[in-house]
Amino acid sequence: MLSFDSCLVSDALERLGLQQGIAGIIRQSTGKRIFGAAVTVTLARSDGTVHKRHLGTTAIDLAQTGDVIVVQHTARDDCAGWGGLLSTAARAKGIAGVVVDGLVRDIDESEELGLPVFSRGVTPVTARNRVSETATNEPVTIGGVMVMPGDYVLADGSGVAVIPHDRLDEVVATARSMLAVENGIRAALARGVPISQAMNETYETLLKPKS
Structure with a gap:
């Protein structure tokens, strides 16, 4: 899957009538593309209760090597939903990366650790x-x-795409066929074919739903 980018996977999802890629969540650390099964976390506004476990720690303990932590952090937009100590633990566990719908912090630390973190922004x-x-x-x-636990997440410099766990093979096959068409266009451009001819109706109909 790491040979596919999020744009291609988003197109494949759309062609199959599934929800396409997610806008606005961008890579904050490393230049890596990630792919793995989702381990999910839900955050909410604090009610003042002091908890015995810090947010995200249970997910890290549950995660397997290569998994992706996915955090729903939409209750507040003035604080982080992920930080450096969590990144340190995630990196030690072999987690592929972290996707947060909200803000994160300690992004320099995540960069130094080599852990890809995706979010809507950063804050201290x-x-x-x-x-x-x-x-x-x-x-x-x-x-x-x-995003269901176990769904597959692919994220890179263009954004995030989520593949339902029971549709992975179908998405891969669709993405592969679409990539073949795009590579044919690239080859034509390399031969000097004008782009107005190379990107013809074949390209325009790539998103036509599969029957």
Whole structure:
């Protein structure tokens, strides 16, 4: 899957009538593309209760090597929903990366660790006393897209795409066929074919739903 980018996967999802890529969540650290099964976290505005476990720690403990932590952090837009100590633990666990629908902090530390973190922005403001975890490995909504535990997440410099776990083979086959068409266009351009001819109706109909 890492040979496909998020744009191609988004197109394949759209062609199959599934929810396409997520806008606005961008890569904040490293230049890496990630792919893995989702372990989800839900955050909510804190009610003042002091919790025995910090947010995200349960998900890290549950995650397997190569998984992606996905955090729904939409209750507040003035604090982080992920930070450096979590990144340190995630990196040690072999987690592929982290996707947060909200803000994160300690992004320089994540960069130094080599852990890809994707979010809507960054802030130095802590989550403590502001947000708390309400669920781990339950369905979350990220950028309007439902993510179930075990769904597959692909993220890179263009954004994030989520593949339902039971549709992976279908999405891969569709993406592969679409990539073949795009590579044919690239080859034509390399031969000097004008782009107005190379990107003809074949390209324009690539998103036509599969029958």
